[in-house]
Amino acid sequence: MNISEPGSVAAEYFPIFLTGALTTLGIVAAAIVCATVLGYIIATLRLSRIRALRIFAAAYVWFFRGLPLMLSLFFFYYTKPFGLTMDAFTAGLIAMSLNSASFFSEIIRAGLKSVDTGHLEAADSVGMNPLQKFVRVTAPEGIRLMTPPYINNCIIMLKESAQISVITVPDLMLQGQKAYNSTYNVMETLGVVAAMYLVMTSLLMVLQIVIEKKMGRKMGTTKQVREAVRSMA
């Protein structure tokens, strides 16, 4: 095969790039789920009435928000924490989840706190129990405010997942690196990889716009939501 012919490198490596992109999507999706669950727990701890829990949660956020993701990645992959040996994918997933949970917890905390006390009292006043109150009022009102910064953070996670290539997770970035190492055609390999990243992040951006528009129209309070979101960011 003549690799000097334009487009030939991209065509040859495209299937490999695709598996890389799937790995990226897989680890990011898993990390988003883990980070959301963990972030929710940290957020409720931070809103807890018990001081020790609040301090623990604040310390967690301070710690992981202030550390580079790369450092956490190296830590979990190379130091074998607590004698645990893990593969690169697991180490990457754990590091990304712990790191992003600190950001998600702040978003979720702000969302929960911004639910109007009066709306909650109205739920009390019609005899809803705490569970019904959460499902019918807290969650829908909170999620409406959380969605824009939440998706924004998901986009950041998708981009920053490129760092896991450093600990040998075969993601899109690593496949791109391999391709230009063996072909020396940086422009073409990285060009295709860049396009694939943009496709993935664009999908998330479109999702954000669609959701924002839909909720804004339904509520008739787009301006209010935007202001609340701005105050959160």
Add this chain to the structure above:
Amino acid sequence: MISITGLTKSYNSREVLKDVDLRILPGEVVAIIGPSGAGKSTLLRCINMLEVPDAGRIHVDGRQVFYTPNARGKLGVLDQFRLTWLRREISMVFQQFNLWPHRTVLENLLEGPVISKRQKRADAQGRALEKLRSVGLEDKADAYPADLSGGQQQRVAICRALMMDPKAILFDEPTSALDPELVNEVLEIMAKLAKTGMTMVIVTHEMKFAREVADRVIFMEHGGIVAEGPPDVVFQHPRLRVYASHLSH
């Protein structure tokens, strides 16, 4: 209907209610008036446990309300589960309306009966539209609260309270957040409701309304009841006349 004895409540060592006794008869319309900080709203909110008193007995419809306040003076989670019966018997209308902004007017009315009381949606929907018609808002069933004026929102909130088929409705300064020109449309509906024999406890600054509509007026100051009785009598009380003269300035 509602009987309260020895009700006491403090916020951070400031006594808001001092040993208050109150009895509300079925079908009675009671207006609670008095200066800001007198404890009117706190008293009202203690009746359905949105605020939890420090001490005192409360009976609603012959049933005693048992409660324990948590550190913030609100109901603990377990008590919230246990006391849903109380909130289903006694509805509330708030100063800030507190309609749920993510639900339409109709959905706001259905939440109580369908989610909380587990009634059939179809039945409740018919009643909801009827209620909306009675306050002149049948064409707003599918609107969102943000699209309504304050007066319209408060009328919807009154319908929401009525949807619970309550034994009594508590009104917490229902017209205080309204523009002056919107006050009357809400007061008119409350006056109509009073004529139907609904038990109503109303915290208000509308002296004229209290005088004309209430069966009994309670005047509160500094966390205690200073005077109570028929409007004509209470409005002659010297303390109330001092307060009323401040209002008119």
